[in-house]
Amino acid sequence: MPKLTFTDAEKGHMKSAVASGHEAWSEQYLSGIKKKLKEQHLTKQFNCCCYCSRDLKGEFKLVIDIEHILPKSIFTNHMFTPKNLSVACKRCNMNIKQADVSFLTVATEDLPNRVFRSQFYKFVHPNLDNIEAHLNLEIVRLSRRKKIIKYVVLNESSKGQFNYDYFKLKRLEENAFDEAQDLPSRAEVKNSELAHKFEELVRLLNR
DSSP states (O other), rough: OOOOOOOOHHHHHHHHHHHHOOGGGGGGHHHHHHHHHHHHHHHHHHTTTTTOBOOOTTOOOOGGEEEEESSSTOOOOGGGGGGGGGEHIIIIIIIIIITTTTHHHHHHHGGGOOOOOOGBBBBOTTTTOGGGTTTTEEEEEESSOOOEEEEEEEETTHHHHHHHHHHHHHHHHHHHHHHHHHOOOOOOOOOOHHHHHHHHHHHHHHH
């Protein structure tokens, strides 16, 4: 894949954004840069979400996020670092992961300068790991409209299992199963704070 290049003006914009802080990500002057990044990573990820592997082809571009693996609100200096960028669906990025860093194997303050090493990430890192060695998405089409899906953790991979649990992939399997039977999809909680509180309650009840 050809290396992504930027003009001197674009490089200046990126440097300015990093200096201004992560909220600069929404500034209009970065729109052309973000378009380049999204197109590059969609091609690299074969038009799939970097975490759940769902097909994003044909999706409206605004529902596809440029994903900062290390949250830009915490690691602002890596806001444009290539190894820290990918593309993700809104569900994985905004509804689940957000600015969480519990997927790191060490505390953020203990991370060394060379943060882009596979051993620091509990999940399959989009740029450091090969997801096909850890987790596979199997799809059986029943018709043009109906399908069932199953995520298979490969080689007893701890990273593959972490992806399955962390991104709640079982829910996607259940929803596809429901839809194949012409049943309503099982509702997912959109309010992330409410979802976390509910999961905390479930953990307490299962002790």
